[in-house]
Amino acid sequence: MKLISLDSLEPGKQLGRPIYNEKGTLLLGAGVAVSARYIRRLREMGYTSVYVHEKGYEDIEVTDVISDKTRMEAVSTISETFDSVRGSGPRSEKVALDRSKVSGVADKIVDDLVGSGDQIMDLIDLKSFDNYTFMHSVNVSVLTVLTAVNVGKFTSLELRDIAMAALLLDIGKAHIPIEIVQKKGRLNPDEFARMKKHTAIGYEILLHKSSMKPLIASVALQHHEYYNGSGYPNALAGDKIHAWSRYTALADVYDSLTSDRSYKRRLPPLVGLEYLKLGQGTHFDPTCLDQFVSNIAPYPAASTVLLSTGETAVVVANSTQKTDRPLVRVLTTPEGKEIEKPYEIDLAKEMEITIQSVQV
Ligand SMILES: [Fe+2]
Numbered sequence: 005m006k007l008i009s010l011d012s013l014e015p016g017k018q019l020g021r022p023i024y025n026e027k028g029t030l031l032l033g034a035g036v037a038v039s040a041r042y043i044r045r046l047r048e049m050g051y052t053s054v055y056v057h058e059k060g061y062e063d064i065e066v067t068d069v070i071s072d073k074t075r076m077e078a079v080s081t082i083s084e085t086f087d088s089v090r091g092s093g094p095r096s097e098k099v100a101l102d103r104s105k106v107s108g109v110a111d112k113i114v115d116d117l118v119g120s121g122d123q124i125m126d127l128i129d130l131k132s133f134d135n136y137t138f139m140h141s142v143n144v145s146v147l148t149v150l151t152a153v154n155v156g157k158f159t160s161l162e163l164r165d166i167a168m169a170a171l172l173l174d175i176g177k178a179h180i181p182i183e184i185v186q187k188k189g190r191l192n193p194d195e196f197a198r199m200k201k202h203t204a205i206g207y208e209i210l211l212h213k214s215s216m217k218p219l220i221a222s223v224a225l226q227h228h229e230y231y232n233g234s235g236y237p238n239a240l241a242g243d244k245i246h247a248w249s250r251y252t253a254l255a256d257v258y259d260s261l262t263s264d265r266s267y268k269r270r271l272p273p274l275v276g277l278e279y280l281k282l283g284q285g286t287h288f289d290p291t292c293l294d295q296f297v298s299n300i301a302p303y304p305a306a307s308t309v310l311l312s313t314g315e316t317a318v319v320v321a322n323s324t325q326k327t328d329r330p331l332v333r334v335l336t337t338p339e340g341k342e343i344e345k346p347y348e349i350d351l352a353k354e355m356e357i358t359i360q361s362v363q364v
Contacts, residue, residue, distance in 0.1 A: 005066050006058040006318065007128065007306045007364050010051055015040045020055030020306075021127075022072060026135040028080030049132035052264050053364050055306060060346070064320055064333075066127045066306050069150055070116035074109070078142040079135070081109045082171055086138070089178040089209060101175075101214040110167035113145055114160065117153050124324045125150060126301045128273065131263050133188065137174070140259055145170035147255035148248075151296050169223035170252045172216075176206025176224060188266035203228055203237050219248065227252045230287045242289075250289045254280060254296040257287075272362045274302035302328050308363040314338025316363070317349070326352045328359075 005020035016037050023032040023046070032042065035057070046054065055066055068075065085101055092099040117123065129143045148170040152158050158166065177185050180202050184195045191199055206224030210216040226240065226249035233241030235253075245253075261276040271279070277297050284293050301322040303309055308318050309332060317332035329351040336342055351357060 005055050005064050005306045006061045007053055007055050007066075007304075007308070008058075009053050009364050010043070010047055013038065013043055013046075013054060013056065015043065018057040020057050020066065021130075023051075023054075023132075024076055024079065024135060024139075026079075026138055027083045028076040028078075028138070030076075046132075049134060050136075050264050050266060051130060051132055052269055053128075053130060055127075055130075061306070061318065064306050064318065066304070068127055069120070069123045069125055070113055070146055074112045074116050075142060075146070078109045078113060078145070078171065079138045081105050082138045082141050085172070085175065086178045089175060092213075094179040094205070097213065099209055099213040101209070101216075103214060103216065106168055106171060107164065110145070110164050110171060113142075113149055113167045114153075114163045117146070117149050118160070118163070122154075122324050123150065123299075124301050124322055124327060125299055126304050126322050128262060128270075128304055128307075129259065130270075133264070133266050136263060136265065137177070137185070140263060141171050141174055143259045144173060144252060144255040147259060147296070147299070148251045150299050151251055151255070151292075154299055155295050165217060165220055166248050166251075168216075169220040169248055170255065172206070172210060172220065173224050173227045173252055173256065174202060174206065175209055176202030176204070179205050179209070190267050200228070200236050219246065222246055223249050223252055225249075227256055229253070230283075231289050232286045234286075245289075247292070250292045251296065254288055254292060257283075258296070258300070272307070272364075273300060273304055274362055277302055298324075298327060300327070301330070303330050303359060303362060305330075308335075310360045310363065311349075312358040312360055315343075316340075320348060323352065329355075332359075 018035050018037050022034045025031050088100040131139045145167050149167045152166050203225050207221050210221035226245050229235035229240045229245045233239050258276050261271050264270045284290050303319045305319050315334045316336045317334045320331045320333050322330045331350050333346050333348045335346050
């Protein structure tokens with residue numbers, strides 16, 4: 005598999021990973037050969053890159069940390085949950101939130117992550133403008149639970165509750181006007197002020213209108229608080245922000261930075277991680293940040309990178325030991341000529357060679 009920019013996607017190429025809509029329904033399966041019409045549609049949807057099958061890259065696997073089935077079931081559950089909460093209206097005393105459905109899907113996320121041992125996030129969760137909200141909530145949950153599993157001090161019940169809290173962290177947006185939530189472009193100050201209310205609204209929905217545990221509701225309230233007290237809605241600082249919220253804040257910001265939005269292109273994982281590190285101790289709890297970044301491959305498999313030797317290479321595999329030193333396969337000479345017999349370099353062993361940049 006290879007990650008390529010949509011600009012270089014040509015008709016006839018086979019997709020490496022499936023494409024889903026905002027309801028978690030399959031639009032294009034892995035292996036489907038894309039037509040010019042599909043490519044146009046992908047561009048309209050806001051994709052800027054896709055995984056494709058490519059000769060010479062057959063053995064490069066992009067493995068998600070949870071199954072596609074679990075991920076899409078979670079997307080469809082969150083999509084339905086938003087629909088039913090929205091349907092209840094902001095003034096109703098109770099909302100129709102199916103708690104057992106959300107907890108069922110949270111269990112599956114935890115089971116997938118706990119069952120597969122030492123894992124690193126080695127793929128880019130590509131999203132479109134339409135499916136962003138729900139896929140984002142699911143990825144925040146996956147990244148938060150992945151971190152929590154690797155931290156190792158949470159019980160399975162706590163992991164399930166953390167997964168639920170992260171899935172529901174933006175549920176308050178169901179009661180924010182849809183034209184603000186789905187605005188294609190940056191929000192103006194008034195719109196942003198209304199958007200910020202999704203924290204308190206979410207807390208109210210979860211705690212009082214659907215009888216969720218207070219800790220789960222508190223993540224909806226606190227996930228935009230910053231470690232130095234400069235966040236919202238209550239300008240809480242340090243340990244006053246619950247640990248679950250400190251972890252979800254990292255996952256929330258990281259996934260949003262590395263996702264395509266209508267007003268910005270996604271950042272590669274390496275740059276997203278560097279951005280998080282700039283906020284160490286100010287926006288983010290330094291310990292939580294260290295724990296979070298160690299779960300993410302800065303150079304995910306199937307990405308093309310430029311080496312300090314001037315050669316280009318594709319990332320073959322990552323390990324949890326040295327996350328920034330993957331196994332790479334050299335494809336071109338420093339002059340850009342294709343190498344007839346590509347060879348591999350294990351950057352974890354060849355310490356004098358570094359990665360200069362990521363190309364897609
Ligand atoms: Fe939020």
